[in-house]
Amino acid sequence: MIKPQADASLGAASNPRPVEPSLCDEPHPALIRRDTRIAFFGFYGRHNFGDDLFGYLLQSISVKTLGIQPWIVGASCAQELTHSFHLPVAKSLWARPGAIGAAARSVTYVVAISRAKAAIFGGGSLFGANASLPFARLIVNVSRWFNRPVAALGVSAGPFATPERRDAFAGVLKDIPSIAVRDEASVRAVAGCTGSAPANLKDLAFALPAIYTPKRRPDDSRTLVVSIHLRQYMDTVLAILADVDSRRLVDEVLFASLDEESVAVTGDIARLFSPSNVSVSRFRYGDSITEVVDLLASATCVVTSKLHGAIVSFVYDVPVMLFCYQPKCAEFLRDNALAGPRETQPLNHDCIRHVTELLVRGRHEQGYSSAEWHLDQFRDFIAGMGKKGNSTGAA
Template sequence: MNARETEAAPVVASSSPPIRSSQVGNVPLATVRRETCIAFFGFYGRHNFGDDLFGYLLQSMSIRTPGIRPLIVGASPACELTHPFHLPVARALWARPGAIGAVARSVTYVAAILRARAAIFGGGSLFGANASLPFAKLIVNAGRRLNRPVAALGVSVGPFESAERRHAFARVLDAMPSIAVRDEASVRAVADATGSPPANLKDLAFALPALYAPKRSQQDRRTLIVSIHLRQYMDAALAILARVDSLHLVDEVLFVSLDDESVAVTGDIARLFSPSNVSVSRFQYGDSITEVVDLFAAATCVVTSKLHGAIVSFVYDVPVMLFCYQRKCVEFLLDNALPGPQEPQPPEDVCVRHVTELLSRDGRKQRYSNAGWHLDQFTQFISAIGNAKKHTG
C-alpha cells in the first residue's frame, strides 16, 4: 500500500465502476458489443508512477468520451486503474525479464489489438534512445495486418543514437497517420525522420488538474518533497537539505520513492540527512496514483530527478527543481520557461541557491491554467482515432 511509514493509507474512490464478472478477459461482454474499445500501449504495469499515471489519464479521458472504452494494456494493480487488459495465462509473467516475459507481453499485445477497434501508443518515451524498436514494430505491424488504426499520443520521439535507428523508427512513424508528441524536440525529430511535423499537444499530465482535484492537507505545514532516483544527485540533495534545515525554510521533509529503483537511493539520502529543525518521513508509491498526486500538490516545494514528479508539481503550481538527467527534462524546463539548472550534473551551490530562492518566495504563483484546453485536445484525438475507419491491406 501507499503510506508513510507511520500512517495508514486513505481509501481512494475508484474513478469508474468496478469490472463485473460477466466478461471477456477484463472486458464486460455487454460493453464490448456497444462501445468502441481502444487499446492503449506504453510502459504500463512496471510499477513506475509516471507510466502508471499515463494509464490513469488515458483511462479518465476515454471514459469521458461517449462510445469509447479504454483497454490499458498491462496496467498495474493501482486502485484507480479499473480498465486494465491482461491475458490470465500471461499476467503472472508480465514483468519477468528475458524471453519468457517478452513472449507473455507480445501475446498480450496482439490479443489486445484483436479485442480493440484501434490502438494508441499512449504517453512516455516510446520512440527514442531507450525505446524498444521491436515493441513499436509489433504494434504497428499487428495493427496493419488486423486492419486496426494505430496512432500515438503524448509521446517523446528521439533523440536517436544513430542514423540506422532513426531510419528504423521513421518507418514505424510513417505507418501511423496520427501522431501527437509532448515537446518541441520531438516535433523536430519526427519532422526530420518523416518530413512531416506532428502536433505538439504536450505531456498527458498537463490535463491532470481538469481530471482530478487533489485532497490538499497540512496547509499550515511547509513540506519539502525529495524524490531522487539516481545516486549522482545524492550529494546535491544533501547540500540542499542542510541549507533548508539550517534556515528553517520548511517544517517537514518527505522522501518519496516513485518507482522501485528510487527506493534505495531515496532511502540512503534519508539516512545520511541529519536534521536539526525539521521532521522527516518517507513514502513509497504502492497501489494508488492519486495519493501521490495529493502529496505533490500539497507540497511547498519539490526537488526531484523524476520528470513526472516535476510535471505534477508544475500543473498544481508547486515550485520545483528538476535534475536534468535526460534531454526530456531539459525540454520540459525550456518549453515551459521554468528556471533552474539544465546541466546533467549541476554544481551543488547552484542547486542550493535555486531551492533556497524557491522557498523564500511569498506564496504560490498561480501560473498554470491550461488543463482544460489540453483535456479537450486529448479527448478529441482519442475520439477521432476511435471513429476512424479501419485500414485495409
C-alpha cells in the same frame, strides 16, 4: 498527513470509484458497453508512477469521450486503473525478464489489438534512446494485419543514439499516420524522420488538474518533497537539505520513492541526512496513483530527478527543481519557461540558490490554467481515432 512508507501497502482510493470490472483482468462481457474499444500501449505494468499516471490519464480522458471504451494494456493493479487489459494466462508473467516475459507481453498485445478497433501508443518516451524498437514494430505491424488504425499520443521521439537507430525508428514513425508529441524537440525529431511536423499537444499530465482535484494536507506545515532515483545527485541533494535545515526554510522533509529505482537512492539520502530543525518522513508509491498526486500537490516545494514528479508539481503550481539527467527534462524546463539549472550535473551552490529562491518565493496560486484546453485536445484526438476504428469495419 501523508501516511508513512509501507511495503506493498494497501490504502483507500483517493477518490470514489464507480463499480467496475476486475482491476487486472479483461472486463466481464456483461459489463462491456457498446462503445468503440481503443487499446493503449506504453510502458504500463512496471510499477512506475509516471507510466501508471499515463494509464490513468488515458483512461480518464477516454471515459470522458462519448462512445470510447479504453483498454490500458498491461496496466499495473493501481486502484484507479479500472480499465486495464490482461490475458489471465499471461498476467503472472507480465513483468518477467527475458524471453518468457517478452512472449507473455507480445501475446497480450496481439490479442488486445485483435479485439479493439484502434491502437494508440500512449504517453512516454516510446520512440527514443531507451525505447524498444521490437515493441514499436510489433504494435504497428499487428495493427496493419488486423486492419486497425494506429496512432501515438503524448509521446517523445528521439534523441537517437546512432543514425542506424534513427533510421529504424523513422520506418516505424512513417507507418503511424496520426502522431501528437509532448515537446518541441520531438516535433523536430518526427519531422526529420517523416518529413512532416506532428502536433505538439504536450504531456498527458498537462490535463491532470481538469481530471483530478487533489486532497490537500489539512495543516499549514511547510514540506519539501524529495524524490531522487540516481546516485549521481545524492551529494547535491544532501547539500540542499543541509542548507534548508539550517535556515529553517521548511518544517518537514518527505522522502518519496516513485518507482523501484527511487527506493534505494532516496532511502540512502534519508539515512545520510541528519536534520537539526526539520522532521523527516518517508513515502513509497504503492497502489494508488492519486495518493502520489495528493502528496506532490500539497508540497511547498519538490526536488526531484523524476520528470513526472516535476510535471505534476508544475500543473498544481508547486515550485519544483528538476535534475536534468536526460534531454527531455531540460526540454520540459525550456518549453515551459521554468527556471533552474539545466546541466546534467549542476553545481551544488546553483542548486542550493535555486531551491532557496523557490521556497522564499512560494507557490503562485492558479498560475497554471491550461488543463481544460489540453483535456479537450486529447479528447478530440481519441475521438478521432474512435471514428477511424469504426470506419475500418473492425469487429
